[in-house]
Amino acid sequence: MNERELRTLIADVKAGRMSRRSFVQRMIAFGLTAPLAGAMLSHAGVAKADTAIPYKPPKAGGGGVLKLLFWQAPTLLNPHFATGTKDQEASRLFYEPLAGWDRDGNLVPILAEDIPSKDNDGLKEDGLSMVWKLKKGVKWHDGVPFTADDVIFNWQYSTNPDTAAVSIGSYKDIKEIEKIDDHTVRMTFKQPTPFWANAFVASYGLIIPKHLFADYIGGKSREAPGNLKPVGTGPYLFVDFKPGDSVAAKRNPDYHQEGRPYFDTVELKGGGDAVSAARAVLQTGEYDYAYNIQVEDEILQKLEAGGQGKASLSVCGNIEFIMLNVTDPAVEVDGERASVKTKHPLFSDPAVREAINLLIDRASVQKFIYGRAGTATANFLNNPERFRSKNNTFELNIEKANQILEAAGWKKGSDGIRAKDGKQLKFVFQTSINSPRQKNQAIIKQTCQKAGIDIELKSVVASVFFSSDTANPDTYSHFYCDAQMYQTTMPQADPQFFMNQFASWEIASKANKWQGRNIARWQNKDYDDVYHQAEKELDPVKRAAMFIKLNDLVVADRYILPEINRKLSIGLKNGVIVHESGWDNDLWQIANWYRET
Structure with missing residues (x-):
């Protein structure tokens, strides 16, 4: 398939002459993967029609404790300072981005009302601006409403050189963010920007509250109490944090997704090594999930024979x-x-x-x-x-x-x-x-x-x-x-x-x-x-x-x-249902995790 034929097919999807599914199947026939085909459409401004995450529990709560084992223990809970993946993962219990990536490379709204596209006037042909519409009714864990001001603040916070945020690369090319109303922002870029889904999306897009961090922007950034005691919009509320050891959280009763989350509490334990983490899930069933089980495959297979869980693998760019x-x-x-x-x-x-x-x-x-x-x-x-x-x-x-x-x-x-x-x-x-x-x-x-x-x-x-x-x-x-x-x-x-x-x-x-x-x-x-x-x-x-x-x-x-x-490799206890993505954190959809009984 040449470049001209590819553009014609994408145009057909945009115009409704071809379904998204047919396009993906056509690409697979030419040797491409489904995630690649989905990503091509997303980058071309074609929104995915259905990004709903499967979830069976009839109501929030009732799931008891979810036990997570991270052999690389988190050391802080501010996503803008998370130099390691384990810090991003732990932050994801409490903080959320506007959108995340599913396993097929499609964007899924989280704090956004929908995904910007040319069809909903969220994306412009010249690539110089875009509009995010924010989900209404979202509150920070302390009851303060989440608004456009928080979005603008996170851009200001991360791009201040004295803040020394690892997320600066995702935000530095934004020229201006304009508040249209409390739940709408327009981002203007310094130049045509094809990858607009960078700032406020996935791992480096987690949003912290302006009202708690405004006094700690710039040189005082490392002094903020919120670096260790997060107040987010996520499905779980902060209970306790011992850096290099453990994180404890409980269900957010006022979470913005109806009927979620399922688990009442979360215990994230750090330390040990990858083999012991894999054993604690796959062989003994002591934990529900093990992060990044970088273990020889021969050992994994022996541990899986224990019958308590399986290693789950996902294609990614790691x-x-x-x-x-x-x-x-x-x-x-x-x-x-x-x-x-x-x-x-x-x-x-x-x-x-x-x-x-x-x-x-x-x-x-x-x-x-x-x-x-x-x-x-x-x-x-x-x-x-x-x-x-x-x-x-x-x-x-x-x-x-x-x-x-x-x-x-x-x-x-x-x-x-x-x-x-x-x-x-x-x-x-x-x-x-x-x-x-x-x-x-x-x-x-x-x-x-x-x-x-x-x-x-x-x-x-x-x-x-x-x-x-x-x-x-x-x-x-x-x-x-x-x-x-x-x-x-x-x-x-x-x-x-x-x-x-x-x-x-x-x-x-x-x-x-x-x-x-x-x-x-x-x-x-x-x-x-x-x-x-x-x-x-x-x-x-x-x-x-x-x-x-x-x-x-x-x-x-x-x-x-x-x-x-x-490949993204995690350990899962039998019956624990998660929604993996090789393009986002393991915990990106933890609000939709549940246990089959």
């Missing part, structure tokens, strides 16, 4: 990858380690980066560690499918790696370690404590040894590694190490936000309290230029090509080494 430090973490400049004013003494040589890429046994990592839960890949951007590059491949080639290093002047010494200009080819490689990651590290260390590279392995407790603590040097966002490995999530069925983590203006630094998304400190002018073009390109086909180019630029430079396109 990527397990290795990051080589662009900067020198051992040098301090102006009171800052890993400063962009430095260069890494080893990785600044492209031959070293190329060799390391050839020494990653991705196929074995998939086969022996992730199994059904992941696919080996050479791409950082893998889904939706139309954004996936076909230009990159991977291989394990120890002989070729040795040849590259030898030709670049890295000679083996008597100890077998290569050296050049008095610098030995040895470095520290860190990740979080998690069995698959430690096994992954061991595989890489072994192959690198065969090429004369010596690696010191470092493992950090997950609650520390992924912490938002700006004073802790062992967090992944500080990156005071030579190389590190972790998973980054893709929280939207569109790559714009996902790919801004390599934009030069997103570099994590002391100035922004290490809240910038560009943790690698990687910079490339071509990347910045293409990214800016993609931000305003309204043609979906041309825009997809731009994101493919962005992926290729990152991959080609070898500072970022993709490994596994991981």
